[in-house]
Amino acid sequence: MSASFPALSSPLQIGPVTVRNRIVSTGHMTGMIAGGAPNARFAAYHEARADGGAGLIITESAAVHPTSNAYNIQLTDPEALAALKETAQRVRATGCRIFGQLGHGGRETHSGIDGSAPPAFGPSAIATERFHIMPRAMPRPLIARIVQAFGTAALRYQEAGYDGVEVMASHGLMLAQFLNPRINVRNDDYGGSQKNRMRFLSEVLREIRRQIGQRLALGVRISGRELSAQGLEADEVSAVLKALDAEGLLDFVDLCGGSMTDIGGSVHVVPPMNLEPCYLTPVSKRIREEIALPILVAGRINDPRVAERVLTAGEADLVGMTRAQICDPQMAGKATSGLADSIRACIACNQACIGHMQAGHPISCIQHPETGREAEYAIKQRAEAPMRVMVVGGGPAGMKTAAVAAERGHSVTLFESAPELGGQVRLARQLPGRDEFGGLVTNLSREMAMQGVEVRLNTFVDRALVEVEAPEAVVIATGGHAYTPDGLLLDEAHVLHASQVMEGANVGARVVIADARCDWVGLGIAERLARNGCSVRLAVNGYMAGQKIQQYTRDRWIGELDRLGVGIIPYARLVGADETSAYFQHTASYEHMILNDVDSLVIATGMANDTGLEQALEGWSGQVWVVGDALTPRTCEEAVLEGLKVGCWLGEKRSAALDLAYRLN
Ligand code: SF4
Structure with missing residues (x-):
């Protein structure tokens, strides 16, 4: 007992x-x-x-x-x-x-x-x-x-x-x-x-x-x-x-x-x-x-x-x-x-x-x-050829890669440019009702520690550092950066990207959120701003807010937004904004949709993958892999899954078909 x-x-x-x-x-x-x-x-x-x-x-x-x-x-x-x-x-x-x-x-x-x-x-x-x-x-x-x-x-x-x-x-x-x-x-x-x-x-x-x-x-x-x-x-x-x-x-x-x-x-x-x-x-x-x-x-x-x-x-x-x-x-x-x-x-x-x-x-x-x-993955085989592995990026993809690779016998060091681990999760957990999301970082950090992964925070990785460290493989897990589509007419408007708002940027009293992703970001920002006293309208480019997240999570959230008086407008493609209005197009009819009395427009248009290190390492002699949002921006699920896969594949003589998407050279 x-x-x-x-x-x-x-x-x-x-x-x-x-x-x-x-x-x-x-x-x-x-x-x-x-x-x-x-x-x-x-x-x-x-x-x-x-x-x-x-x-x-x-x-x-x-x-x-x-x-x-x-x-x-x-x-x-x-x-x-x-x-x-x-x-x-x-x-x-x-x-x-x-x-x-x-x-x-x-x-x-x-x-x-x-x-x-x-x-x-x-x-x-x-x-x-x-x-x-x-x-x-x-x-x-x-x-x-x-x-x-x-x-x-x-x-x-x-x-x-x-x-x-x-x-x-x-x-x-x-x-x-x-x-x-x-x-x-x-x-x-x-x-x-x-x-x-x-x-x-x-x-x-x-x-x-x-x-x-x-x-x-x-x-x-x-x-x-x-x-x-x-x-x-x-x-x-x-x-x-x-x-x-x-x-x-x-x-x-x-x-x-x-x-x-x-x-x-x-x-x-x-x-x-x-x-x-x-x-x-x-x-x-x-x-x-x-x-x-x-x-x-x-x-x-x-x-x-x-x-x-x-x-x-x-x-x-x-x-x-x-x-x-x-x-x-x-x-x-x-x-x-x-x-x-x-x-x-x-x-x-x-x-x-x-x-x-x-x-x-x-x-x-x-x-x-x-x-x-x-x-396929419950039992981790020892690596056929253990290597020195440099994982770049301390978000979910990098942490899982590092933990699994180390468990299989590789010598792994993880580099993170920020002062703490977590990547996008650090922002996600700050939204109302999402603080438990931070548990993902706690759990992966512990798994890395248990497997003996060395972690170096506040360390930006470029080609020079890679050449100094001289690993046999680099796994790029650097995530992405805020993405804003070309062609939006936003000159006079007060516009912020969702990531800025999640980091605490100020907005006006009347806010429109243009949510092109239909995920947790638009819902979470809407709830936080409404709780802060803003008048909020959530215009989503989809059938419904939270369309891409699990329905019970979505429905509970939409119930909260309804109680908070957030207006939700579906089928809305952002085309532009000025000082007082935001302009949308109905995605089915292509008719104009104009939202007036707007002090701030928040655009939740997702991320684009970072390719800086990938380009810098062109021609480098070691193996280069890429996982998670650095490959293409998706969710934590894919980031962790790809960390698992690449962690399991490093040092294996596998068919090219398996690692085609993740191995760059
Ligand atoms: S995917 Fe399901 S089991 Fe896993 S952490 Fe989320 S709720 Fe829990």
Whole structure:
């Protein structure tokens, strides 16, 4: 048992199952399901977290019936069953336990196998807001078939060697819809009273027990608060759980938050950085006081110190630390073996985990791109030919390159012209609600230190210095500089670049932000200036502000801007400005758009890559590589990923095809 975290490290009995500690990777979609079956990455991904010390892994939802979403695991598929078997075997071999999720989207069923919209069934014919679905009220014979299907699906998990199952009544999914009197207006015995509204869920749980007996642990996942316009409230959830507990149907309760039904509620499905850590524990504490079952809680818990406090305060019995383990697969083991200081903390950016999944790609992590790429990058091979490597630039790309190259046995020195490390992250973390972004620098700095990278700050690198240092390879990670497109008519206007504003430049009282990037920069500057008392209009060259960032992060931010009175104008291409007005063109109609009463125009037009060192090193005899924004400006995710790749490729005799984009000579 860890001296640091005795509660977190202690085992727990959940029905027939003992878990070795209280750290759980909760069910989350991995983007590693193809045609209803987990692909080869799936087992490797979960095994890495199990091997890293997790007590319990809950794998993502399986659709229990053909009337649910096609993108979930389809348990009737023999290939899916084989993949789950392999996953269970590999996870259990580490001492970790594994549960599976059983779900049905109900009226939130929006994805058919061929991309068409299937018929959706809900408790009643009430339209959904976020996915714009009009469901059909579920006929009673279909309810009966789905009840039976839940039981059969649980049996499949048993065949696959799983230790338990949880039924999803969370996030506004089908069983939650039936519980909700605003969505369930049926007048049969599945609607009306609470007893009737929870009949479907009770029947499902009883059927699962009938089919699997007491052999597997059985729980329910439910949003303690759905936090959406018509969502379930804490009192309603509490009443349901008390009734289920009284029936003796459950071994545990898994509490989360949010609902996929509307935009505000869906933010809580994977809460972004600007929500408070642990914000759901008041609900879990209440439920834990009301029922005598193990309670699992999730929701912005990324630090074992915080998790320990949740447990010792009696707020829960198990802690969902899912993104914490996406970011650091060994987080649990580090926490329970006294190595908490070496944990790479998740910063809740949502970019490469849920962001990837929603874009149809396997999940990963901006700080740990090895996630989802376990087969290629989890194990770092010693370099075939160790070299002296000079990394130029102390932003995310340079730091990751340096850490990985040093881990592989290269002798690495990192040079940074500024007095501190971080590059663009130093600016990003100064925006409201983004201070956790600075964790990326803290984490990468520690990784460099652990691998013995020498860091020289306040050192500008030119060819002369390279020749003095005489490394065998230079990796250029110098980032970019503020970019302003040619052709803008800005003569008389008070114009600032976004980077100047982030560094603290003064603006007038009435500000227009011309956001050509649709990322975090425009949103962050708008929020900061509005909080400072400016009147702000955010004109974006895109369909919506924050179009390029993960939707929960974006939607939470847009909600904040709305509260602050920021006006958002989409489809706006900047063409010029004068002393009092900013001139735009509508990007669809090409008509003029004029914004008057403007004191300052802030242009968020992104970066251009720096090529100075690249040009200076032309003809130099050593290897020259380039990564991150110095290659082409993108985001931290690509910067860190390219650092990983080049760190892994340095000193390898690889095909030119692999390093064509990154190796300059
Ligand atoms: S991408 Fe961001 S939110 Fe997701 S696991 Fe990594 S650090 Fe956490």
